Amino acid sequence: MRLELEKRAEHSRTMAVLSPLLALLLTLVSGAIMFALLGQDPVRALYTFFIEPLTASWSLQELVVKAAPLILIAVGLAVCYLSNTWNIGAEGQFTFGAIAGSLLPIMVPGFETPLTLPLMLLMGIAGGMLWGAIPAFLKIRFGANEILTSLMLVYVAQLFLDWLVRGPWRDPEGFNFPESRLFSDAAILQPLADGRMHVGALFALLAVIAMSVILMKTLKGFEVRVLGQAPRAGQFAGFSRNKMVLFAFLLSGGLAGLAGISEVSGSINQLTPVISPGYGFTAIIVAFLGRLNPIGIFIAGFLLALSYLGGEAAQVSLGLSDKTTRVFQGMLLFYVLACDTLILYRIRLTRTFAPSGKEA
Amino acid sequence: MQDHETNPPPGAETRRSGEVLLEARGITKQFGDVRANDDVSLVLRAGEIHALLGENGAGKSTLVKILYGALEPNAGTLHWRGAPVRISSPAEARALGIGMVFQHFSLFEALTVAENIALALPGGTPLRDLAKRIRSVSQDYGLALDPDAIVADLPVGIRQRIEIVRCLLQEPKLIIMDEPTSVLTPQEADQLFLTLERLTAEGCAILYISHRLEEVKRICHHATIMRHGKVVMECDPAQETAGSLARLMVGSAVHDLKRGAQVAESAPRLELRGLSAPPDGPFSVALQDIDLSVKGGEVVAIAGIAGNGQGELFDLLSGERRAQDSGAIVIDGTASGHLGITHRRRQGCGFVPEERLGHGAVPGLRLSENIVLTRHGTGDGLVRGGMLDMGLARRMEQRIKSNFDVRMSHDDPEARALSGGNLQKFVIGRELDRTPGVLVVNQPTWGVDAGAAALIRQELIDLSRQGSAVLVISQDLDEIFEVADRIAVISRGHLSPAEPAVQLTRERIGLLMGGLEEGQGKAHHAA
Ligand SMILES: Nc1ncnc2c1ncn2[C@@H]1O[C@H](COP(=O)(O)OP(=O)(O)OP(=O)(O)O)[C@@H](O)[C@H]1O
Numbered sequence: 016m017r018l019e020l021e022k023r024a025e026h027s028r029t030m031a032v033l034s035p036l037l038a039l040l041l042t043l044v045s046g047a048i049m050f051a052l053l054g055q056d057p058v059r060a061l062y063t064f065f066i067e068p069l070t071a072s073w074s075l076q077e078l079v080v081k082a083a084p085l086i087l088i089a090v091g092l093a094v095c096y097l098s099n100t101w102n103i104g105a106e107g108q109f110t111f112g113a114i115a116g117s118l119l120p121i122m123v124p125g126f127e128t129p130l131t132l133p134l135m136l137l138m139g140i141a142g143g144m145l146w147g148a149i150p151a152f153l154k155i156r157f158g159a160n161e162i163l164t165s166l167m168l169v170y171v172a173q174l175f176l177d178w179l180v181r182g183p184w185r186d187p188e189g190f191n192f193p194e195s196r197l198f199s200d201a202a203i204l205q206p207l208a209d210g211r212m213h214v215g216a217l218f219a220l221l222a223v224i225a226m227s228v229i230l231m232k233t234l235k236g237f238e239v240r241v242l243g244q245a246p247r248a249g250q251f252a253g254f255s256r257n258k259m260v261l262f263a264f265l266l267s268g269g270l271a272g273l274a275g276i277s278e279v280s281g282s283i284n285q286l287t288p289v290i291s292p293g294y295g296f297t298a299i300i301v302a303f304l305g306r307l308n309p310i311g312i313f314i315a316g317f318l319l320a321l322s323y324l325g326g327e328a329a330q331v332s333l334g335l336s337d338k339t340t341r342v343f344q345g346m347l348l349f350y351v352l353a354c355d356t357l358i359l360y361r362i363r364l365t366r367t368f369a370p371s372g373k374e375a
Numbered sequence: 376m377q378d379h380e381t382n383p384p385p386g387a388e389t390r391r392s393g394e395v396l397l398e399a400r401g402i403t404k405q406f407g408d409v410r411a412n413d414d415v416s417l418v419l420r421a422g423e424i425h426a427l428l429g430e431n432g433a434g435k436s437t438l439v440k441i442l443y444g445a446l447e448p449n450a451g452t453l454h455w456r457g458a459p460v461r462i463s464s465p466a467e468a469r470a471l472g473i474g475m476v477f478q479h480f481s482l483f484e485a486l487t488v489a490e491n492i493a494l495a496l497p498g499g500t501p502l503r504d505l506a507k508r509i510r511s512v513s514q515d516y517g518l519a520l521d522p523d524a525i526v527a528d529l530p531v532g533i534r535q536r537i538e539i540v541r542c543l544l545q546e547p548k549l550i551i552m553d554e555p556t557s558v559l560t561p562q563e564a565d566q567l568f569l570t571l572e573r574l575t576a577e578g579c580a581i582l583y584i585s586h587r588l589e590e591v592k593r594i595c596h597h598a599t600i601m602r603h604g605k606v607v608m609e610c611d612p613a614q615e616t617a618g619s620l621a622r623l624m625v626g627s628a629v630h631d632l633k634r635g636a637q638v639a640e641s642a643p644r645l646e647l648r649g650l651s652a653p654p655d656g657p658f659s660v661a662l663q664d665i666d667l668s669v670k671g672g673e674v675v676a677i678a679g680i681a682g683n684g685q686g687e688l689f690d691l692l693s694g695e696r697r698a699q700d701s702g703a704i705v706i707d708g709t710a711s712g713h714l715g716i717t718h719r720r721r722q723g724c725g726f727v728p729e730e731r732l733g734h735g736a737v738p739g740l741r742l743s744e745n746i747v748l749t750r751h752g753t754g755d756g757l758v759r760g761g762m763l764d765m766g767l768a769r770r771m772e773q774r775i776k777s778n779f780d781v782r783m784s785h786d787d788p789e790a791r792a793l794s795g796g797n798l799q800k801f802v803i804g805r806e807l808d809r810t811p812g813v814l815v816v817n818q819p820t821w822g823v824d825a826g827a828a829a830l831i832r833q834e835l836i837d838l839s840r841q842g843s844a845v846l847v848i849s850q851d852l853d854e855i856f857e858v859a860d861r862i863a864v865i866s867r868g869h870l871s872p873a874e875p876a877v878q879l880t881r882e883r884i885g886l887l888m889g890g891l892e893e894g895q896g897k898a899h900h901a902a
Pocket residue numbers: 024025406407409411429430431432433434435436437438478782783784785791792793794795796797822824
């Protein structure tokens with residue numbers, strides 16, 4: 016007996032919806048096993064990880080704060096992946112956007128006008144776009160693999176940030192801590208209620224709505240799908256593959272840059288050596304878990320944000336390493352990709368045939 | 376193969392009594408509202424070439440996919456050598472000894488020929504040994520193949536060959552071929568027939584789907600005819616004429632084409648002036664100094680063996696690849712070589728490529744979306760301010776569907792759910808629906824049944840008689856003589872001067888195809 020994958024005649028719409036749910040279920044089961052092996056009561060641990068963060072108003076706000084950048088980045092990445100462009104470096108575009116957007120409040124702290132914030136946001140977007148344009152250019156011009164270039168640029172951006180806050184941008188009154196000066200009020204995204212939730216959440220919501228319209232209703236969205244599914248037919252339609260690579264990188268880079276400057280301006284209020292708990296990478300999981308669909312991404316963003324909060328909770332009340340968050344995220348991505356196979360294939364148990372002569 | 380020694384001598388009588396290999400009883404398959412197979416029964420015998428005939432959408436591909444385990448029937452049973460079997464996957468079919476050559480290719484373009492073949496075989500054969508086996512089998516059966524060539528660089532005729540050789544390497548007892556010759560040249564087809572003869576002499580059974588009734592008459596020993604999912608009749612094709620077979624398939628007579636008078640002399644609408652292009656890949660053909668002029672009101676055909684530059688020429692004509700010299704392609708008097716495909720469509724051109732799935736249409740998109748594919752820039756109102764009007768696209772889809780008799784199981788399906796011939800009618804209908812001033816079609820009736828082929832050819836002629844210039848690239852000489860007013864022949868990237876069809880004989884075209892007159896100029900004629 017063995018398991019065999021058999022291609023379906025058409026892709027299964029039921030499985031397209033069920034696959035993420037199945038992946039979630041498998042993740043929970045594997046998580047319970049992992050907790051049990053760590054000597055924890057699996058039920059209590061899962062409760063601490065996934066339910067407890069939803070019971071307090073401050074942690075619900077925190078959920079939004081963490082979901083917003085994930086969603087913002089993931090809708091951009093969805094356009095990349097739908098068009099068969101593999102931007103893995105959103106974390107770098109996030110970081111470089113944050114750096115570019117912070118130019119004003121750090122270099123010209125006295126510039127405090129109503130224009131300050133919009134300018135910062137625009138510069139953040141431009142920074143992310145610039146960082147995204149590099150792998151796009153290398154791919155178009157030299158055929159370089161964008162997976163590698165975009166990923167390597169993450170480390171360049173992170174080390175550049177590290178150097179900045181330890182060197183030229185270190186706060187002169189900061190007791191030698193590796194931090195920039197604190198942003199002035201005019202450079203800070205305002206909170207939405209009295210809590211940590213800030214205007215950045217609205218950007219994410221707007222991006223979801225805008226991207227739904229673009230993907231479903233516009234020629235551009237059509238172009239994205241055609242070039243992603245059948246490049247030759249895309250060429251026949253008069254769409255340019257190269258322009259699409261550039262478009263996808265500029266769009267996702269810009270959104271990641273916006274997420275970066277929003278995070279710095281709205282949550283951290285200064286530059287520090289580490290400004291992201293891996294949002295740019297986690298957003299890849301969000302994009303796929305959400306079926307590369309803006310609405311799906313919206314839901315998936317909250318789920319992954321929960322895994323961050325759960326990790327913190329597990330650290331505090333169970334004394335587990337915060338690496339559990341990474342483990343959960345990794346398992347989730349693994350199961351999502353595995354379950355996606357079921358959309359085009361079905362699993363079947365077959366008897367092994369007696370090997371005929373030629374197989375020996 | 377254990378029964379080599381019991382080769383029956385060739386001859387229809389012994390074949391009819393050959394051992395029953397596969398029997399299908401009462402096969403039924405439902406797709407939505409359409410019953411693609413309705414209580415179909417079929418008996419396949421060793422040593423017999425069995426034809427499966429029927430118009431587009433009759434359910435032939437569906438039936439053979441069920442026999443091969445690629446689709447599951449809703450009802451019915453299969454029997455292998457008398458014993459009931461369940462064939463639930465192609466791997467199980469192959470284990471029984473059933474091989475299949477698909478209508479649409481299932482090859483990975485980025486891999487080499489050998490790698491593609493290795494994927495279908497049970498694992499464990501080192502690639503180098505396999506390459507050797509591929510060479511020997513393909514030599515043996517006269518289907519020359521280079522195991523190291525990348526599939527993406529090969530023309531469709533060669534790709535078909537890969538599928539066939541892949542199938543032969545598994546030493547099957549029963550070979551199913553879904554329209555194997557529709558993309559082959561007459562010479563290649565003849566070679567294939569020799570192969571088939573030899574296989575049946577070795578005791579193989581062959582199930583053969585084709586719309587070319589002449590060749591069915593020539594090589595098949597028995598025929599099963601399907602209409603609307605049902606078996607309507609079995610017969611000995613040798614006793615029938617092509618016309619009577621067509622009548623049996625369609626249920627009514629196929630009309631002869633009405634040529635109509637050619638419109639009086641009018642200005643050239645499509646001109647090629649010394650068009651040259653270097654090869655754009657290791658296996659691509661360079662085009663050399665091509666001159667051609669197609670006037671409004673006429674159909675010009677380009678004949679030639681696959682892989683002699685037809686694909687390259689099509690790409691340059693459509694603007695998918697730009698010409699180096701803008702004056703080399705002139706459309707309605709405007710130098711257009713530098714313009715892209717959307718621009719050329721706006722000038723009134725329509726294009727239909729050879730490969731319909733993946734080039735002419737996106738398999739996973741609905742038909743209405745596939746209309747947007749070629750008509751988003753042509754001022755049909757499908758795109759306004761960057762927004763798509765899908766309601767209009769669906770209305771256009773309905774119109775094309777009824778005007779061109781495209782049959783489908785449910786409304787607005789994904790392109791991949793259409794039968795091969797129906798998809799072809801759709802991609803041609805999509806362009807004809809615009810009444811283009813210049814139409815370039817590569818292989819217009821590949822895989823289309825006799826009735827629909829006549830319809831398409833008639834539409835091409837009618838379009839030209841309305842004053843459009845129609846350029847048809849085809850390998851099918853019958854087709855070319857039916858539609859063309861003038862004929863040119865392409866060979867190794869050279870195009871012979873177009874001559875009036877009435878002055879040309881098949882023999883001369885055959886010589887031109889072989890490249891005999893290459894570079895000798897217009898004055899020389901073959902002796
Ligand atoms: N996967 C599918 N989903 C829905 N309908 C399908 C699917 N495959 C085939 N059909 C429908 O079943 C019918 C029979 O199709 P099939 O491909 O068997 O025709 P065929 O006889 O091979 O035609 P052709 O000569 O054009 O290749 C058609 O109406 C087709 O639209």
